[in-house]
Amino acid sequence: MHTEVELASTYGNPREDDGGVFAGLTEPQARAVRHTEGPLLVLAGPGSGKTRVITRRIAHLVQCGIPPWQILALTFTNKAAAEMRERVLHLLGEGGAARGLTVTTFHALCARLLRRWAEVANLPGLKPDFAIFDSADQLSLMKKTIEGLNLSTGNWPPRSVLSRISEAKNDLQDAETFAARHHDFAGRTVAKIYQAYQKALRTAGGVDFDDLLVLTARMLRENAAVREACRERWQYLLIDEYQDTNRAQFVIASLLAGEGQQGRPPNICVVGDPDQSIYGWRGADITNILDFEKAFPGAEVIALGENFRSTQKIINAADAMIRRNTRRKHKTLFTSNPPGEKIDAVSCRDEHHEAQIVLEWFRARRAEGLAWKDMAVFYRTNALSRVVEDELRNAGVPYVVARGTAYFQREEIKNAVAYLRVVANPADDVSLDRVINTPARGIGDTSLDKLRNVAAIRGVPLADVLRSLESNGAAALGVELTARAQNAIGKFIRTLDDWRDVAKPSPFMGAAAQGQYETGALAELVERVIRESGLEAMYKAGKTESDEERLANLAELVTSAREFEETFDPGADPVLTDPRSAAAGTYAAPTNVLTMLHAYLERVTLVADADSVDPAQGAVTLMTLHAAKGLEFGAVAMVGLEERVLPHARVAEMPDQLEEERRLCFVGITRAMQRLLVTDARYRSFRGVPERQIASRFLAELPADLVSHSDQSDEFGGDDNGHRSAWDKPSATIESTRRAHKAPQARIGGRALAEGVLVRHPQFGIGRVEAVTGGQGARARIRFRDVGVKTLVLEYARLELIDEG
DNA sequence: CACTCATTCCTTTTT
DNA sequence: GGAATGAGTG
Numbered sequence: 001m002h003t004e005v006e007l008a009s010t011y012g013n014p015r016e017d018d019g020g021v022f023a024g025l026t027e028p029q030a031r032a033v034r035h036t037e038g039p040l041l042v043l044a045g046p047g048s049g050k051t052r053v054i055t056r057r058i059a060h061l062v063q064c065g066i067p068p069w070q071i072l073a074l075t076f077t078n079k080a081a082a083e084m085r086e087r088v089l090h091l092l093g094e095g096g097a098a099r100g101l102t103v104t105t106f107h108a109l110c111a112r113l114l115r116r117w118a119e120v121a122n123l124p125g126l127k128p129d130f131a132i133f134d135s136a137d138q139l140s141l142m143k144k145t146i147e148g149l150n151l152s153t154g155n156w157p158p159r160s161v162l163s164r165i166s167e168a169k170n171d172l173q174d175a176e177t178f179a180a181r182h183h184d185f186a187g188r189t190v191a192k193i194y195q196a197y198q199k200a201l202r203t204a205g206g207v208d209f210d211d212l213l214v215l216t217a218r219m220l221r222e223n224a225a226v227r228e229a230c231r232e233r234w235q236y237l238l239i240d241e242y243q244d245t246n247r248a249q250f251v252i253a254s255l256l257a258g259e260g261q262q263g264r265p266p267n268i269c270v271v272g273d274p275d276q277s278i279y280g281w282r283g284a285d286i287t288n289i290l291d292f293e294k295a296f297p298g299a300e301v302i303a304l305g306e307n308f309r310s311t312q313k314i315i316n317a318a319d320a321m322i323r324r325n326t327r328r329k330h331k332t333l334f335t336s337n338p339p340g341e342k343i344d345a346v347s348c349r350d351e352h353h354e355a356q357i358v359l360e361w362f363r364a365r366r367a368e369g370l371a372w373k374d375m376a377v378f379y380r381t382n383a384l385s386r387v388v389e390d391e392l393r394n395a396g397v398p399y400v401v402a403r404g405t406a407y408f409q410r411e412e413i414k415n416a417v418a419y420l421r422v423v424a425n426p427a428d429d430v431s432l433d434r435v436i437n438t439p440a441r442g443i444g445d446t447s448l449d450k451l452r453n454v455a456a457i458r459g460v461p462l463a464d465v466l467r468s469l470e471s472n473g474a475a476a477l478g479v480e481l482t483a484r485a486q487n488a489i490g491k492f493i494r495t496l497d498d499w500r501d502v503a504k505p506s507p508f509m510g511a512a513a514q515g516q517y518e519t520g521a522l523a524e525l526v527e528r529v530i531r532e533s534g535l536e537a538m539y540k541a542g543k544t545e546s547d548e549e550r551l552a553n554l555a556e557l558v559t560s561a562r563e564f565e566e567t568f569d570p571g572a573d574p575v576l577t578d579p580r581s582a583a584a585g586t587y588a589a590p591t592n593v594l595t596m597l598h599a600y601l602e603r604v605t606l607v608a609d610a611d612s613v614d615p616a617q618g619a620v621t622l623m624t625l626h627a628a629k630g631l632e633f634g635a636v637a638m639v640g641l642e643e644r645v646l647p648h649a650r651v652a653e654m655p656d657q658l659e660e661e662r663r664l665c666f667v668g669i670t671r672a673m674q675r676l677l678v679t680d681a682r683y684r685s686f687r688g689v690p691e692r693q694i695a696s697r698f699l700a701e702l703p704a705d706l707v708s709h710s711d712q713s714d715e716f717g718g719d720d721n722g723h724r725s726a727w728d729k730p731s732a733t734i735e736s737t738r739r740a741h742k743a744p745q746a747r748i749g750g751r752a753l754a755e756g757v758l759v760r761h762p763q764f765g766i767g768r769v770e771a772v773t774g775g776q777g778a779r780a781r782i783r784f785r786d787v788g789v790k791t792l793v794l795e796y797a798r799l800e801l802i803d804e805g
Numbered sequence: 806c807a808c809t810c811a812t813t814c815c816t817t818t819t820t
Numbered sequence: 821g822g823a824a825t826g827a828g829t830g
Contacts, residue, residue, distance in 0.1 A: 076820070077819095105820075106820075107820050108820095134820095159816095212820085278818075279819080281818065282820080380817070380818075381817050382817085382818085383816065383817090383821090386821085440806080440808095443806095444807085445806085446806085608819065609819070624818065625818080626817090626818045627818090627819090645817095648818080649817085664818080685821085686816095686821095687814095687815070687816090687821065687822090688821050
């Protein structure tokens with residue numbers, strides 16, 4: 001292997017090496033790129049050229065003569081992986097110098113490894129054609145599991161049980177370990193559910209997101225052969241966004257990195273920023289990055305603190321705020337960019353007013369020459385996007401909401417994908433349940449319940465029962481079915497078989513027999529499934545606009561399948577038996593549609609919201625703060641800077657989460673290159689109920705001299721008194737500014753609060769109104785059932801109206 | 806068995 | 821404000 005001395009002689013004068021991997025790098029950046037052997041931690045502040053360093057470093061490794069297939073780069077999202085791959089390719093030239101390089105997400109890598117090795121590694125109940133269950137699938141399976149145990153979903157909400165199990169999985173506790181550690185009633189019950197859930201999951205031939213990591217960690221730990229095969233192949237490991245890794249991911253990384261070769265330390269390079277760790281709730285363990293040097297002794301640490309993205313004012317504000325966190329590795333943020341404008345802060349009346357403010361601010365930015373695509377709106381929760389969307393739509397401003405998962409959550413797409421999943425894996429009961437009577441084909445709940453019962457008793461997938469019904473009749477199963485239902489089921493099974501025959505490798509099918517894949521076969525299968533399942537006819541029969549839209553979406557699914565096949569690169573498969581064949585370009589293509597279908601479904605399931613961010617669209621981008629990480633925009637508007645929204649309400653119960661909320665805010669601020677707007681609203685409606693809001697503490701943490709604040713939250717202010725706009729160019733019209741805010745006096749949720757009305761208070765409980773005074777600072781005297789009479793200021797009292805009866 | 810209308814819970818963030 | 825159940829009718 002190359003040493004630093006040799007490299008130094010090759011790249012003696014980086015800055016003049018135009019076009020080379022060291023061109024234009026700062027000293028610390030170059031140091032990170034130059035580092036090839038042994039553990040390396042790059043602490044990369046926002047806008048510090050992190051991606052640049054990573055991609056250059058990979059290119060550098062390859063230029064040093066390391067075979068690309070020995071390099072594994074891991075990210076969290078497909079988008080990050082795609083971007084990295086593209087940039088490395090660009091650096092190395094399209095000539096195939098990067099062939100065999102593995103750049104992928106943790107989850108996708110695990111899926112591939114498991115499919116390749118599951119049988120060898122003897123993982124209980126895991127078949128190589130397993131389906132990956134997304135959150136919706138998990139939820140419906142969990143519901144069934146809880147009901148199957150005769151527990152109430154009221155006492156054991158599937159969501160929270162799932163999150164407890166997910167927590168356990170992220171910490172690598174299986175059901176048995178979990179059971180051994182929890183002896184209280186709730187813990188024991190969850191353990192029982194955990195066990196049953198895993199069993200149901202395996203029966204359905206499925207794994208959930210967490211399982212992908214857990215099972216891979218376990219496989220690598222317990223199976224020396226697999227472990228060695230992976231280590232043998234990947235000598236250089238790189239992990240992006242390392243601050244977001246959880247315990248399972250840390251174990252996988254450590255096992256892959258191994259002990260290094262011949263007593264030398266492992267070549268693991270991790271890049272991240274503890275200040276941008278925002279996935280603690282998903283098990284991300286910030287100590288992974290804080291203690292990297294402990295886990296990998298002798299690690300070189302390089303801090304990239306210089307920011308090349310934002311103005312001084314933005315950087316200084318972000319720095320001042322994040323300094324308040326105590327659990328961090330301090331690095332000084334600085335920039336030699338221009339000072340820039342002050343941060344705009346506007347206090348608004350309510351969320352509608354806020355949306356108008358954002359719109360006007362964007363128009364002003366556009367007047368200054370910024371394009372729509374250079375602007376973005378960030379918010380803490382998805383629910384906040386709606387009002388902004390409405391405002392932009394009405395104003396005719398083009399926008400896109402970054403919700404990559406949304407497309408695949410549409411009913412029609414879920415249906416079509418569920419059919420495909422049943423083709424790929426007939427045991428997938430969750431998908432089968434979804435499609436067996438969609439569109440309605442006469443297989444009703446009564447019949448299904450009987451058959452599900454049989455399946456549950458025998459512990460086999462429903463599909464097996466259906467099949468045995470088809471060959472042996474209902475009597476053999478010990479159930480009675482109407483002839484109508486039996487016919488319908490028979491027909492359904494035969495349709496499935498037809499599709500599977502097409503998909504299966506068949507020695508009689510010409511090209512397939514030669515081991516060649518015919519491009520278009522997957523798209524053809526998707527098209528066939530949509531047509532022959534009756535989905536197409538079902539939506540064609542409907543005449544509403546949404547039905548037309550649904551047909552269009554289904555057509556799009558066919559297109560997406562076609563695109564997938566066309567861009568599918570079998571050489572990029574991380575688990576090729578012989579990586580050298582990838583380098584040589586002589587790998588074997590997949591031989592049948594089923595293989596392609598599996599790859600496609602995997603891709604479809606492992607999408608992230610951030611994956612859909614496409615600045616080429618020429619539109620304003622709307623997204624959650626979480627999705628914003630890693631991106632940058634000329635002008636950023638952050639809305640909902642309020643207590644209980646941006647530090648989220650949950651912080652009240654879990655104070656240690658406050659620092660993560662602050663990091664979230666930090667991430668948002670540091671996305672802005674030139675201009676930043678932060679807004680808070682005095683009133684905001686949650687689920688239709690307006691609530692009095694308090695400005696976020698984070699606003700107060702921004703140094704006053706960097707902020708230009710404009711309070712427009714006055715009830716009737718901000719109409720046309722000249723103070724409406726705090727910035728240079730207010731828009732010419734006042735169109736919607738007139739939508740006066742409803743006076744909060746003596747009103748709750750738009751309904752008048754009168755004597756004798758029942759209300760609920762978050763602390764005091766239920767009470768009856770005895771008297772109301774209106775006007776500014778309206779009050780009500782309320783006799784509470786439990787705590788007696790209190791006089792409350794309506795503005796602050798977050799009361800809820802209760803209907804009598 | 807299929808479809809329509811009312812009632813319930815909900816939401817933090819996502820691979 | 822909306823999705824996801826459940827009751828009731830054709």
